[in-house]
């Protein structure tokens with residue numbers, strides 16, 4: 001049978017209208033709440049932020065949560081309250097966004113990068129255990145693409161070696177670990193509400209922890225370190241008074257963002273279920289194609305399916321990853337790549353003592369990975385077109 005000609009070679013594209021790589025799902029309730037907030041006259045941190053924090057804390061199953069301007073703010077403040085200081089070591093996966101490593105650098109600490117498991121693309125207890133030294137202060141595991149990490153195993157290693165765990169759950173809102181939610185087990189966990197994430201506030205993040213005092217301190221640090229604590233309540237001076245006990249940052253969420261978040265949180269499980277449904281469609285459409293690898297389903301817990309990265313098998317294909325992403329674009333499908341390994345970035349290649357070959361799994365994955373679009377606003381038809389475009393290119397470029 002004659003192979004269908006890819007659009008890049010002059011053939012008919014699979015899609016006439018483009019399927020973007022990511023799109024938020026903003027409903028009428030979110031829009032009305034933002035308008036109400038604007039009319040209320042209270043735009044910055046206030047009652048809606050507090051309500052959003054309570055909703056997230058209730059969902060995760062922790063006493064408190066601190067809403068912030070981003071997940072990066074959560075990672076930074078998480079490192080501060082878990083005691084990261086100059087010359088400490090912070091263990092992070094090399095298959096990572098630069099957020100966590102950058103925060104370690106800002107605190108004068110050294111990011112110690114580790115490779116990931118080839119099956120799950122997450123760090124394992126064994127991988128982190130091998131990297132712990134007497135200078136290690138914390139481990140910052142990433143739930144890559146929303147796949148739950150073995151948090152009990154990592155906590156056990158951390159406890160036995162006297163180090164803390166700060167989960168980078170930027171991708172993992174809605175992920176479960178057995179009966180527990182991600183964000184309720186580690187010493188602290190940071191989530192992202194950036195526009196492409198499981199739920200969105202435009203830009204935003206939150207820090208959760210089973211330790212309410214730690215979250216309280218993060219909340220204070222997110223607003224310059226200003227405290228209106230017990231002393232103030234008995235002060236004669238009035239509500240204008242505040243004190244600063246330690247220098248903080250300006251990392252608070254605003255009520256305008258929380259207005260979106262409140263109604264996004266109402267749909268967090270629905271969104272996660274829809275992402276899971278699309279992952280199933282991809283899985284059944286692509287699993288049997290031997291020239292690519294699809295991401296495996298977790299054995300236990302629930303995947304948040306923020307990303308759906310397939311891996312090309314170069315031994316079976318005449319096309320490399322960059323060209324494949326371009327070809328998908330010409331077929332009308334937006335695709336992306338996650339992540340450029342941390343040690344490949346100019347700054348980190350000079351600052352840290354790693355080079356090509358330091359992290360074989362991360363590096364091989366990066367050469368082959370293509371993240372397909374996956375988000376609740378996609379229809380089954382959109383998802384089937386993604387499958388068709390991938391199969392068309394694989395068929396045409398098969399060796």
Ligand SMILES: Cc1ncc(COP(=O)(O)O)c(C=O)c1O
Nearest residue numbers: 070071072097099170192193194
């Ligand atoms: C693994 C990881 N950590 C942290 C972040 C930072 O999130 P934010 O943009 O909310 O700061 C991202 C952003 O995509 C990420 O992918």
